[in-house]
Structures are given as structure tokens and as C-alpha cells.
Amino acid sequence: MSNTETLKTRRAAAVANGVATRGIYAVRAENAELWDADGKRFIDFAAGIAVNNTGHRHPKLMEAVAKQSEAFTHTCFHVAPYESYIALAERLNASTPGDFAKKTMMVTTGAEAVENAVKMARAYTGRSGVIAFSGGFHGRTLMGMALCGKVNPYKKSFGAMPPEVLHAPFPNEFHGVTVEQSLAILDNMFKSSIDPERVAAMIIEPVQGEGGFNVAQPEFLRALRKICDDHGIILIADEVQAGIARTGKLFAFEHAGVAADLVTMAKGLAGGFPLSAVTGRAEVVDAAPVGGIGGTYAGNPLAVAAANAVFDVIEEEKLCDRATEVGEMIKARLNALANRQGMEAIGDVRGLGAMVAFELVTDRVTNNPNPALTQAIVAEAEARGLILLPCGTRANAVRLLPPLTVPFEQVDEAMDIIEASIEAAINNTAVAAE
Numbered sequence: 001m002s003n004t005e006t007l008k009t010r011r012a013a014a015v016a017n018g019v020a021t022r023g024i025y026a027v028r029a030e031n032a033e034l035w036d037a038d039g040k041r042f043i044d045f046a047a048g049i050a051v052n053n054t055g056h057r058h059p060k061l062m063e064a065v066a067k068q069s070e071a072f073t074h075t076c077f078h079v080a081p082y083e084s085y086i087a088l089a090e091r092l093n094a095s096t097p098g099d100f101a102k103k104t105m106m107v108t109t110g111a112e113a114v115e116n117a118v119k120m121a122r123a124y125t126g127r128s129g130v131i132a133f134s135g136g137f138h139g140r141t142l143m144g145m146a147l148c149g150k151v152n153p154y155k156k157s158f159g160a161m162p163p164e165v166l167h168a169p170f171p172n173e174f175h176g177v178t179v180e181q182s183l184a185i186l187d188n189m190f191k192s193s194i195d196p197e198r199v200a201a202m203i204i205e206p207v208q209g210e211g212g213f214n215v216a217q218p219e220f221l222r223a224l225r226k227i228c229d230d231h232g233i234i235l236i237a238d239e240v241q242a243g244i245a246r247t248g249k250l251f252a253f254e255h256a257g258v259a260a261d262l263v264t265m266a267k268g269l270a271g272g273f274p275l276s277a278v279t280g281r282a283e284v285v286d287a288a289p290v291g292g293i294g295g296t297y298a299g300n301p302l303a304v305a306a307a308n309a310v311f312d313v314i315e316e317e318k319l320c321d322r323a324t325e326v327g328e329m330i331k332a333r334l335n336a337l338a339n340r341q342g343m344e345a346i347g348d349v350r351g352l353g354a355m356v357a358f359e360l361v362t363d364r365v366t367n368n369p370n371p372a373l374t375q376a377i378v379a380e381a382e383a384r385g386l387i388l389l390p391c392g393t394r395a396n397a398v399r400l401l402p403p404l405t406v407p408f409e410q411v412d413e414a415m416d417i418i419e420a421s422i423e424a425a426i427n428n429t430a431v432a433a434e
Helices: 003-014 059-071 083-095 110-125 142-147 179-192 218-231 252-256 301-316 319-338 371-383 408-433
Strands: 026-030 033-036 041-044 102-107 129-133 165-168 199-204 234-238 262-265 276-281 346-352 355-360 389-391 397-400
Touching: 041 408, 059 301, 083 102, 083 276, 083 301, 102 110, 110 142, 110 199, 110 234, 110 262, 110 276, 142 165, 165 179, 179 218, 199 218, 218 234, 218 252, 301 319, 319 346, 319 355, 319 408, 355 371, 371 389, 371 397, 371 408
Parallel strands: 129 165, 129 199, 199 234, 234 262
Antiparallel strands: 026 033, 033 041, 102 276, 262 276, 346 355, 355 397, 389 397
16 A cells, blocks of 8 residues: 555544545645655645745745744744734735725734634724625635635535625626626615625625636726725725735735725735734724734744745745746646637636636536536646646636746646646546547
């Protein structure tokens, strides 16, 4: 029995079944490469789900964390605060969109950041309602999953959700939902479902992650900004997956020229160390009572050191520009593939920067989802040494999230594997159908 098979057996016996895992057991990783328990090499186009934007074990991050570990690893910021937390807060205040006074608080996960942003909005407005969008993903906590616009697996079997959380449709023109239709339904919600004067916050991902890498059109985000301004609603940008240089801007909302009142971030923020943050209008952030936000591990010193190093690397290595270059390489190959005879199963190629997905359909007339083909492509790629992730409310999109530091030759190698995997999966599906 291989090392991998042994670990699979042990995992099945010891780990909760609800914790989904792939069959790749990592023992070593470097930049955009990962090696499993049997020594097999993989190109990593998952990056820990958009976490390792600066690659696995970037030398500057490792150096910063090692240096911090020699000083102290934990004091709890509530008990004995430290300068590095303050320095990172200053950096985030200066980096997020919006020409207004800002403040920051740090926690550990994206879900915690979302929870705290909602708490701040409710405290500031004195209201309780929250509007999210179909296909959105905002975490697995009670409020997080209530905000999610996808039932299976995030809400399934978990009972009643918190009240006064409503969902408006996210524009998806590939599936016939226009910006105008989304805004019309949102307007009707204010007439039929909830008084806008009861709405504390509206939360949206500028590029949906789990939802399928659907990109919010700039005019849609600008319209939401105006609606929030008109009704005194706090606009929350969930940049947990799209932020930290992933889309070619430090934050994806920048593509639309829109400043949210609060920004939630995590994933790429600390390059693999657990850290998240909420940054936004000082008066909104400060609305929470003293002691009402934070946590024992919130703003862990090692993670904060890593995050400060991440921002150094983004600036020094121009990773926003590199994200755009990598994304253009990927989309060019995917579009060429989609335009080739026999590749009609690729219905759409989309994304911003190095946050790219392609959607698989049964045909380009109906655009009906093809989740079976999607899973087959992911499995074929894994067998060939490439880590990919599926996504989408219909489970029929493949997302590509390489580290922004990936060598260009490895991008080409990965795209060769994707091409071979799609061909093999289509051929196998065709043979099975006969």
C-alpha cells in the first residue's frame, strides 16, 4: 500500500466526514509546486484556495516569521499589544479604496471577518437586516452560512438560519441575468420583503469565489454604492478570495472605481498563516463597543509578521502586474481551446487577473451545466500532476488560482495539462455515453 493510500485509510477512520478533502497528501511545497507523500510532483493551481498568492514558503515570509518567533509567538493583542499589528493596520487603512479616515481590526478567518463586519454595520446603523447575493460565499459560521447564496453543502442539514438575511440575484449574463434585472429585483425586495430602513448592510464579492468566479460588472457595483448611499446602508466588500493582488489590483473593487464602507479580507493576506481583517470607515469600525470585537488569537504575531512581508513582496515584485500577465496567459490558452472544433463543452471563460475559471456545459445553445465533465477534468488533471478546484452553484466550473509568483514556464506546463485533461475527459464521456 502506498503512503497516500495509508493516509487515506487513517483519515477515513480519524477525521470528521464533513471535512471534505482531496486525495493529495502534502509533504513539501515550494512556490507553485507541491510534492505528495509518495514523492509525486504537482503544479499547484489552487494555492490553498487563493491563500498562497506569494507562493509556498516565500523566503521573505519565512524570514519574517522566523524573526518574530524568536521574540514571541503569542501574547493576545487584548492583553499585551504589539507594534506590528498597529503597523499592518496602518498599511491596510492606506491601501483599501476610499478617501476617508479608516480603522482596522484583525481576526483569524474570513468568516470571522464577515461576522465582525456585520456586527459593526448593525452597531453603527442600529438596524438588523442584511442583504447578500445568490451564489455568494461568506463562510461556514451561522451568520456566514446564512449569507451564503448556495445551499449544498453550506446550509444543508444545519437548520434554521438567522432572520432578516435576504438574497438578491447576482448578475450572470451567461445564464440570462442582467444587471438591470438584478437591480429591478432588489428594488422590488425593498417594496415587498424588507424596508430599506431596516437594512444595516449589503455584502457582495466583487468576484464570486465558490459561486463560480462570476465577475460583478462595474456598473452593478456603482449602482449598489448609490443604493446604499440613498438608504444609509453599509456596503461591505467581501475581498476574502479576490483581494490581495489576485485580480491585478490590490482589491478587486478597484476595477469598478468603487469604495466600500467596510472591506473584509483573509486568504492571501498572510501568505498561508491564519489572519483576516476588517478595514473601513473609522466611525463604522468604532461603532462596536469596547471588548465587543476581537478574539484570543486575533492578529496572531506570526501571521501579522507574514502579512507585513506579503505587502513588501507585492510591492517589490509588482505582483499586481504579474497577476494580470498570468491571467492573460491563462485566458488566451483557454479561449483558443474553447474556439477549437470539438471543444463546445467549454461554455464560458471569465475572471479578473489571475482569478480565472471556465464553465462546462452540455451544449452552447442551452448552456445547461455539465458537472460530471467538470469533475472528470479535475480528476484527469490531478492524475497528470496539476491541482485544480471545481466551483459554481451548478458545480460545473473549474477555477484556476496559481500563485502570482508562478514561473511562466510552469503556467505553460499547467495549460498543456489542462488541454490534455479536457480532451481526455470529453473523449471518455463520449465513449461512456455510447
